[in-house]
Amino acid sequence: MNTAEDRTSAPVRGAERLTCSLDELVERAGALAVAGSRHILGITGAPGAGKSTVARAIADALNGQATQVGMDAFHLANEILAAHGSRDRKGAPDTFDPWGYATLLRRLKTNGEAVVYAPTFDRSLEESIGSAVAVGRDVPLVITEGNYLLLDAAGWQECREQIDEVWFLDISDGERQRRLLRRHEAFGKLPEEAEAWALGSDQRNADVVASTRERADLIIDLRCAHSPETFPQA
Incomplete structure (x- = not known):
């Protein structure tokens, strides 16, 4: 596979940069999980940066004080994408x-309902499933992850308004693309199809996401003592 060369991230103004472990991120997120309140933490980054995996790990570590809700559940259905002629640009x-x-984020932030049922995205089906994640009123922290939390465009701006902090996961293109290849192949794509999609x-989506990085509250270089397979997700 011909991947782009790993790039050194350019300095970013207005955003704090942090090199840390996952345990340190859990501690930082825990400060937002204040009983009797509701905060929303956003985790963003390019495809393959590890957003879903990190969000899930933090939610699991906080042991009932956080729930994960993903942006990917708001993919348009494949039937609609096909009708629009954009099936090959999904994402x-x-x-x-x-x-x-x-x-959904506004309902979660307002926290006026006993339970909010959020959708989830099933990668094996490549479709969303409605009302799959129950978020009770007593959960103080909602972690939401996705590519476009910082996109300066109609609709996405309204999403950002509901999120208290957005963290940007920053990794090299080479490692990110290797993760994407493994993920695409794990979900049934042939190697050549996986490479064509990843590159x-x-x-193209990664380039869009990279342009939003300067709007993050925190840019994270995550130290990981585990193998790359630990982070196969988005």
């Missing part, structure tokens, strides 16, 4: 419903 900003995502649609 681009216009293949999502940001207004629906913003509405095509995924890379």
Whole structure:
């Protein structure tokens, strides 16, 4: 596979940069999980940065004080994408419903309902499943992850308004693309299809996400003592 050369991240103004372990991120997120309140933490980064895996690990470590809700559940259905002629661009900003995502985040932030049922995205089906994640009123922290939490565009701006902090996971292109290859192959793509997707649609989306990095509250270089397989997700 011909991957882009690993790049050194350019200095970013206005955002704190932190090199840390996952345990340190759990501690930092725990400070937002204040009983009797509701905070929303956003985790963003390019495809393959490890957003879903990190969000899930933090939620698990906080042991009932946090729930994970993903942006990917607001993918437009494959049937709609096919009708729009955008099935081969699935994952681009216009293949999502940001207004629906913003509405969910607003309900979660307001926390006026006993339980909010959020959708989830099933990668084996490549479709969303409604009302799959129950978020009770007593959960103080909601962790939401996705590519476009910092995108300066209609719909996405309304999503950002509901999120208290957004953390950007920053890794090299080479490692990120290797993770994407493993993920695509794990979900049934042939090696050549996986490479075409990782270096095509995924890379175009990664370039869009990279342009939003300066808007993050925190840019994270995550130290990981585990093998790369620890982070196969988005």
